[in-house]
Amino acid sequence: MSDRPAKMVGMPSPGSAAPTEGLLDDLDEEQREAVQAPRGPVCVLAGAGTGKTRTITRRIAHLVASGHVAPSQVLAVTFTSRAAGEMRLRLRSLDQQAGGVGTGSVQAMTFHAAARRQLQYFWPRLVGDTGWELLDSKFSVVAQAANRAGMKTGTDDVRDLAGEIEWAKASLISPETYPAEVAKAGRDIPFDAAKVAAVYAGYEAAKARREGTTLLDFDDLLLHTAAAIENDAAVAQEFRDRYRCFVVDEYQDVTPLQQRVLDAWLGERDDLTVVGDANQTIYSFTGATPNYLLDFSRRFPEATVVRLERDYRSTPQVVSLANRVIGAARGRMAGSRLHLVGQRPPGPEPSFSENPDEVAEATAVAKNIKKLIEAGTPPAEIAVLYRINAQSEVYEEALTAAGVAFQVRGGEGFFSRQEIRQSLLALQRAAERGVEVAGPELAAGVRELLEPLGLTTEAPAGTRARERWEALTALAELVDEDVAQRPELTLPALVTELRQRADSRHPPVVQGVTLASLHAAKGLEWDAVFLVGLADGTLPISHALSHGADSEAVEEERRLFYVGITRARVHLALSWALARAPGGRQGRKPSRFLNGVAPHTAADTGGAKPRRQRGPAPRCRVCNAALSTPASIMLRRCENCPSDINEDLLAELKDWRSRTAKEMSVPAYVVFTDNTLIAIAETLPTDDAALVAIPGIGARKLEQFGPDVLELVRSRS
Ligand code: ATP
Ligand code: MG
Numbered sequence: 001m002s003d004r005p006a007k008m009v010g011m012p013s014p015g016s017a018a019p020t021e022g023l024l025d026d027l028d029e030e031q032r033e034a035v036q037a038p039r040g041p042v043c044v045l046a047g048a049g050t051g052k053t054r055t056i057t058r059r060i061a062h063l064v065a066s067g068h069v070a071p072s073q074v075l076a077v078t079f080t081s082r083a084a085g086e087m088r089l090r091l092r093s094l095d096q097q098a099g100g101v102g103t104g105s106v107q108a109m110t111f112h113a114a115a116r117r118q119l120q121y122f123w124p125r126l127v128g129d130t131g132w133e134l135l136d137s138k139f140s141v142v143a144q145a146a147n148r149a150g151m152k153t154g155t156d157d158v159r160d161l162a163g164e165i166e167w168a169k170a171s172l173i174s175p176e177t178y179p180a181e182v183a184k185a186g187r188d189i190p191f192d193a194a195k196v197a198a199v200y201a202g203y204e205a206a207k208a209r210r211e212g213t214t215l216l217d218f219d220d221l222l223l224h225t226a227a228a229i230e231n232d233a234a235v236a237q238e239f240r241d242r243y244r245c246f247v248v249d250e251y252q253d254v255t256p257l258q259q260r261v262l263d264a265w266l267g268e269r270d271d272l273t274v275v276g277d278a279n280q281t282i283y284s285f286t287g288a289t290p291n292y293l294l295d296f297s298r299r300f301p302e303a304t305v306v307r308l309e310r311d312y313r314s315t316p317q318v319v320s321l322a323n324r325v326i327g328a329a330r331g332r333m334a335g336s337r338l339h340l341v342g343q344r345p346p347g348p349e350p351s352f353s354e355n356p357d358e359v360a361e362a363t364a365v366a367k368n369i370k371k372l373i374e375a376g377t378p379p380a381e382i383a384v385l386y387r388i389n390a391q392s393e394v395y396e397e398a399l400t401a402a403g404v405a406f407q408v409r410g411g412e413g414f415f416s417r418q419e420i421r422q423s424l425l426a427l428q429r430a431a432e433r434g435v436e437v438a439g440p441e442l443a444a445g446v447r448e449l450l451e452p453l454g455l456t457t458e459a460p461a462g463t464r465a466r467e468r469w470e471a472l473t474a475l476a477e478l479v480d481e482d483v484a485q486r487p488e489l490t491l492p493a494l495v496t497e498l499r500q501r502a503d504s505r506h507p508p509v510v511q512g513v514t515l516a517s518l519h520a521a522k523g524l525e526w527d528a529v530f531l532v533g534l535a536d537g538t539l540p541i542s543h544a545l546s547h548g549a550d551s552e553a554v555e556e557e558r559r560l561f562y563v564g565i566t567r568a569r570v571h572l573a574l575s576w577a578l579a580r581a582p583g584g585r586q587g588r589k590p591s592r593f594l595n596g597v598a599p600h601t602a603a604d605t606g607g608a609k610p611r612r613q614r615g616p617a618p619r620c621r622v623c624n625a626a627l628s629t630p631a632s633i634m635l636r637r638c639e640n641c642p643s644d645i646n647e648d649l650l651a652e653l654k655d656w657r658s659r660t661a662k663e664m665s666v667p668a669y670v671v672f673t674d675n676t677l678i679a680i681a682e683t684l685p686t687d688d689a690a691l692v693a694i695p696g697i698g699a700r701k702l703e704q705f706g707p708d709v710l711e712l713v714r715s716r717s
Pocket of ligand 2: 052053523
């Protein structure tokens with residue numbers, strides 16, 4: 001604790017209470033009930049925008065102003081520093097509004113920050129001379145533990161392992177029970193659970209072995225704080241004298257570990273106010289659970305439980321859509337939902353628009369944003385929300401082109417991402433080596449250069465690897481598009497252009513339009529919200545769908561959609577694209593969450609009509625399915641359909657390619673990419689016509705390499 005435990009904090013006498021009416025004036029009846037409830041357990045269970053955060057700050061002010069508790073004896077906790085900051089801000093402004101009741105000095109912070117302060121204070125007494133050090137990043141310790149456990153790991157694997165350790169610790173799961181718990185939770189992990197458990201055990205041991213100091217990670221801060229209070233009566237006493245009243249916002253996000261700390265703080269007392277919305281549970285994958293919120297009145301049967309239904313944030317039009325979307329939810333959390341009633345004056349109906357591809361979608365969104373700004377909406381009151389950070393790229397591009405300032409929240413801008421910076425460097429090096437490619441070969445060459453950075457043909461397993469893959473795919477598609485528009489583009493020109501693009505997006509501006517993932521948007525609100533990329537496979541995201549259409553993972557995606565919708569005060573625009581890249585096969589479907597809530601056909605939506613196909617969609621020569629990914633089109637079969645490849649021929653072709661590339665002093669992919677060679681070794685072309693039918697082989701390559709290749713095929717088949 002930065003401020004010493006105040007053993008002598010005097011309780012203001014009730015007689016000296018400041019008037020509190022001002023604090024109640026602009027609350028509705030139910031909010032007031034929660035604010036005025038006597039000391040003791042209070043639970044506010046309510047939907048988005050019903051004033052939960054407002055109620056909780058008012059309750060603190062009320063308790064303080066009426067003399068029940070001193071400001072320094074209140075601890076308000078939240079889960080993100082942003083939410084803690086927002087809470088402090090609201091408490092400070094209440095202080096001014098209510099004539100100096102003192103709420104400005106209430107401690108509002110995250111669980112981690114609170115635990116850290118407490119541990120700093122109690123540690124010397126508990127442990128003595130050995131100090132502790134915060135392990136800011138567990139990466140290297142996890143990497144070493146993985147190594148010792150005999151795992152071959154790349155950067156992304158180490159990150160995913162670290163994520164598993166964090167989930168286990170937050171869920172109070174030990175290395176011994178990890179494999180069983182993972183199976184029970186149905187977690188998607190790209191490793192053998194026993195191996196993860198070994199890494200987890202090795203990681204804990206390595207931290208303890210450090211000499212002269214104890215290494216603690218963020219979760220250890222919580223564990224040690226709870227243990228200190230649980231095991232040492234004097235520490236518990238001192239702590240409990242210091243804090244008497246606890247308040248938790250967004251309580252549906254609490255993890256079992258955080259709950260253990262909260263229980264230690266409380267002891268036998270029950271001065272706890274919690275607010276939350278089980279239908280906004282979107283962090284289950286990190287161990288958060290709404291069960292404590294939903295079980296609150298079972299644990300505290302005497303608790304005041306208040307449900308709020310009036311939505312003060314959004315227009316009835318937005319509220320009605322939110323109700324319909326969450327109305328389709330299933331499971332325990334859905335059971336707690338309430339029908340929201342919009343309190344604001346009516347506004348425009350939410351709009352739905354279907355677009356031929358993501359570029360068209362982003363262009364349309366940027367155009368509409370510009371219109372809103374011209375009509376008087378401040379840019380800071382507008383947000384574009386998407387499912388994953390890699391989706392920001394097309395919007396950064398479209399807003400830049402439209403001259404609209406923006407900031408990317410909860411993730412760096414696209415060109416600042418580590419894998420994108422690495423990619424630009426790799427492309428630049430290739431350009432400096434004098435690689436001369438242009439046109440469609442440039443697009444293929446770029447893909448090949450990005451392959452070692454993680455651009456595999458199929459999406460990899462593992463969260464971090466998948467994020468990287470998504471970003472690299474977005475970059476490759478950006479290049480495809482550039483090449484399609486300017487066939488004469490060379491590699492050095494492309495690199496220059498990409499660098500210019502990256503530079504033109506700096507510096508981010510605070511007053512601009514917000515680009516954010518749905519996760520990063522929680523608790524926030526804007527006048528206008530654009531929910532983009534609402535295609536099945538993006539929202540719900542494909543790896544959630546792989547758990548089954550009725551899975552808990554898909555339900556969490558639905559809640560994410562609900563969080564997104566309820567961020568909008570007035571304007572809400574929902575959009576999706578039928579293809580990823582311009583000219584791509586329009587095989588996508590609108591999000592299943594739009595079923596029954598949105599008009600579905602392009603004709604109904606008022607959105608752009610899908611572009612006509614250039615020719616019949618290419619089909620898999622094995623199973624006849626329509627092909628959409630560049631790699632499958634190149635291979636002329638689905639990537640996972642069995643291949644009838646002539647392996648000897650492929651080996652010969654690769655040999656021939658390295659010789660030829662060496663003679664020409666160019667990298668191998670400039671001659672042919674791997675996928676083109678595979679297509680040759682599978683389709684065994686016997687003449688020029690069959691050869692040019694393979695994507696990636698145009699007239700120039702036919703002339704240059706055709707005779708060699710046909711000769712090789714003849715000799716080997
Ligand atoms: P979320 O679930 O998204 O966190 P919330 O329930 O915490 O939402 P708040 O952010 O507290 O909701 O309130 C939503 C908006 O409604 C805020 O702008 C708040 O100032 C306003 N509001 C809340 N209660 C009232 C009220 N009684 N009268 C007028 N405005 C209100
Ligand atoms: Mg809130």
